[in-house]
Amino acid sequence: MPKVKPPSVSITLSPTQVDTVLRSATDGGADSVGTRIVRGMNALRANGEGGRAVFADDDMADPRLSRSLLRGLSLLTCFDSSGEPRGIIEVAKELEMNSSTVHRYALTLVHLGLLERSPHTRKYSLPKQDFGETG
Numbered sequence: 001m002p003k004v005k006p007p008s009v010s011i012t013l014s015p016t017q018v019d020t021v022l023r024s025a026t027d028g029g030a031d032s033v034g035t036r037i038v039r040g041m042n043a044l045r046a047n048g049e050g051g052r053a054v055f056a057d058d059d060m061a062d063p064r065l066s067r068s069l070l071r072g073l074s075l076l077t078c079f080d081s082s083g084e085p086r087g088i089i090e091v092a093k094e095l096e097m098n099s100s101t102v103h104r105y106a107l108t109l110v111h112l113g114l115l116e117r118s119p120h121t122r123k124y125s126l127p128k129q130d131f132g133e134t135g
Helices: 015-025 033-044 057-061 067-078 088-095 099-111
Strands: none
Touching: 067 088, 067 099, 088 099
16 A cells, blocks of 8 residues: 655744744743844944934945845834834934835835834834734
8 A cells, every 4th residue: 555645734924923933932032033133223323313223334334234224124223112103204204214215114124024014003113022912
């Protein structure tokens, strides 16, 4: 009798779900991807006026670094764990960037699970930490 191969099963997880699994596997000790990015971005920040995410000239002049990636990830420095939603215009003013560029970067970060967009207010915030819980 020929061996019957069991059917293969494929599960696709979102970046947020992967992050939840990783944190669970390490008893909550692992930082989320978003937390690591924000921590790294904060380390790159210069002492800008008013807390703006302004980069030191050395950071932007270093040819080994991607300026567009630094600018895109700088959006994450505008959000904190309080979950306070922020609008595109507000973030664009803080970063001194074009609002259409900020919107494009924000949409990309939402797609990656690093930001959430409220369908009611159309504002953005960091994802909630209780991804898998329902209530």
